[in-house]
Amino acid sequence: MHTDLVAALDIGGTKIAGALVDGHGRILLRAQRATPAQEDGDTVMRAxxxxxxxxxxxxFWGRARAVGIGSAGPVDASAGTVSPVNVPGWRGYPLVERVRAATGGLPVELIGxxxxxxxxxxxxxxxxGHDNxxxxxxxxxxxxxxxxxxRLHPGPTGxxxxxxxISVDLDGDPCPCGSRGCVERIASGPNIARRALEDGWRPGPEGDTSAAAVAAAARAGDPVAVASFERAAQALAAGIAATATLVEIDIAVIGGGVAGAGDLLFAPLRKALTDYATLSFVQRLTVAPALMGTDAGLVGAAAAALTRGTDATAAGV
Structure with a gap:
């Protein structure tokens, strides 16, 4: 079985990446296209x-046994459809069926x-090595x-x-999702920058208003920039603690561009966790930066394909 491969697709609003991946998670071949995110659905599908x-x-293709897709969401694995927020041409788009047709009928596993x-x-x-x-x-x-x-727990729809x-601020800002005070509305890169600007932070002469620019200002000691990261860390800590209290996880791994701020985020996050994760069974919760980098989506889509049915033990996922 170790000679079998899976195809993996990582679909986002910027790029569509593909790979052939072996049972050890090694990428043998890559392909990539830009996502024509503002075009109609069939144009996106052509990419x-x-x-x-x-x-x-x-x-290598003859050894491919299944296809795993990790897509920007929301996805609906039970229906085989995707409706990525940042790809407006895809709403309830039958991605699984289309990918199955394009790969000669291989089984397809879809996850967010x-x-x-x-x-x-x-x-x-x-x-x-962590079970939860x-x-x-x-x-x-x-x-x-x-x-x-x-085991990976994608849930019925992925x-x-x-x-x-998760809402962490009952009277917080309205979130585009329709709720209020969501973790994303406080802790995402654009929202870290938005809060810093609203509170009086000003970008340098080049006008960079990204979260990375706020991080640079925070490193230089700008108190408003520091406070914006601390607020993001507090929101993340509240969401992580709620999750840990609900399902007893023992580690929270954080990746993505904002995690690249390092201790600016992780130091106040670990401190805030002690305020929120207070019950005995969540006090040992650890927080760690992600390790997989830009290939994580592809490797994870491959893992999902490898763990279909009898292959569950092969991937150790």
Missing amino acids: VEDVIRELTGSP DGVAITAAEHWQGAAR ALCMVVSTGVGGGLVLGG NAGHIGH
């Missing part, structure tokens, strides 16, 4: 099919991108996924663990 065509043209990254971190990254883990991506949005009882839309 996916271009990526698949590169994979099917490989001499946060769940895919969780699968990768559990298989080969910072959550390896939350993995989060904090970047333009805040996503996540769960490992419970040693969206379980979507911590970005």
